[in-house]
Amino acid sequence: MANPPAGGEFELIARYLSHLGAERNDVLLGVGDDAAVVRAPPGRDLALAHDTLVDGVHFPHGMPGEQVGHRALAVNLSDLAAMGARPAWALLSLTLPCGDAEWVRAFASGLDGLARKVGLAVVGGDTTSGPLTVGLSVVGWLPTGQALRRSGARAGDELWVSGWPGEAAAGLACIQSGVASQSVPLAELVERFRWPQPRLELGAALLGRASACIDLSDGLAADIGKLCQASGVAADLDGRSLPVSAALRAGAADDRQLRRWLLAGGDDYELAFTLPAGTDPAPLRAAAGCAIHRIGRIVEGAGVRLDGEPVDSASLRGYDHFLADPGRGA
């Protein structure tokens, strides 16, 4: 049985966690009562998501607290981005093996920085004793009835992706093999793994434009496969259109590794989305704050093909994707 954190240390921890994120006028009662009380604006739907990160499963054991704090929120915000939702409030559940106040201070700083940047307030949660685990529930808003879903893709739609998929997996491989900072491109990959950026601006810009959307957590092919399954369609990827960054090319030992990272690397937290044919991408490019690339199209059928050949996500994943999340959705 785990021991609760010691008193003095725990008071410090409680202080670090008591005021995280933005000040918001719609928070009527924050941390400190039995529940938080907030007021949602009229005419909005609420998007609710929860992701839990377990030490050694969802992030490497020994990852600095600031990176864990940033990551825990980024992963959850990415789910809101995929719905087109604007983040508002969060509940934090932090399970700690011991009262390491300095680690918690760094964790709080990483989480707080991203929360303030996106205007989110952490309004409650709890802290418990046990193996290091970070859970966040996030709540965001949407215009009524406009949530982006996985299920809206139709044959004839264009398939797009944001950013440079595979870079996070390559960065993790760099960290694990100890070559992290040997060159500029590899350091870029490592940064991409360490500081995922949720695509909230892009998600919001996709409202009313995209027919379907999903965030990339388990790899490009696997996540597009989920979007196709939910929509009852197939995806044809065009190999020449897949975005390959100079850093990814520099980091890959060979074409096989490059392909595996690109198609099956996890933890990118980019968005894959479908646009009805002929949609003007210019407003999306202007709003996204990141590169977006057209990578293929949606057709009748099932599954994901690359240049006409079926892509087997499971066999692609290989040994270097250790951050496998057996998640079940929201």
Add this chain to the structure above:
Amino acid sequence: MANPPAGGEFELIARYLSHLGAERNDVLLGVGDDAAVVRAPPGRDLALAHDTLVDGVHFPHGMPGEQVGHRALAVNLSDLAAMGARPAWALLSLTLPCGDAEWVRAFASGLDGLARKVGLAVVGGDTTSGPLTVGLSVVGWLPTGQALRRSGARAGDELWVSGWPGEAAAGLACIQSGVASQSVPLAELVERFRWPQPRLELGAALLGRASACIDLSDGLAADIGKLCQASGVAADLDGRSLPVSAALRAGAADDRQLRRWLLAGGDDYELAFTLPAGTDPAPLRAAAGCAIHRIGRIVEGAGVRLDGEPVDSASLRGYDHFLADPGRGA
């Protein structure tokens, strides 16, 4: 590093967790997308709470899945009850050491039963690999501006409590000492520990009547102490008015143990609340669905006194309250 649950077993687990709780018309999109989408009614505030239960910390290792599922939801609903909120939606985070589908089936059944009873829908969450931990975020509604707070108690108010505080701690002691089913009163105590009942009806009835409210998770004296601290007042408990059930009396070895259970036993999930002097308790008694007792009054000052003597919650807690939760509010 923990291994993800095996494929087939995990699919079973995902199925058990995909439809938990009540069907609700205000759930536009449930489990299976990046986030759930729900629609709150107009003119309501939202109450948000999260509690995490760690195996061996917040429930005894080896507790049957059905009891853990019930308990995880009951503890969270108790937080909503303390605000006067009506439960609506929840996100479930389940961390499992291995893919034990049979345990998850029982867990899901326990959670589902209570969720249906109170009309709550589990709309999302995630399942991860790691040491057994159950987190739930719950969302409920309140009439605008009416949330019950800890901070509203004023000198002159009456202090009340629901149910029979101390019974849960006595039940846990019975389980731990192996005398669980030797007699009817002891079996009653064990049931009280195993199946906590959130006081949602009472909480709703307190809206517009109570000046302050808190749920009892850490013991009567400690939780009333928190209410007093938040309100800037003191509490005078009247020893002859404290409710002592026949079962609690039967279970206690001596008066010292009885007193410790009554004042410092945790995990009761009853409500302590304050009423302006002269408030008619009849409507509360009619609505509560449980006994309520007037146990003292609120006075100027700080701290909790019993028959004029200060109560030291920390020294009372003793060795048998192992379910200590270093929580930090909501």
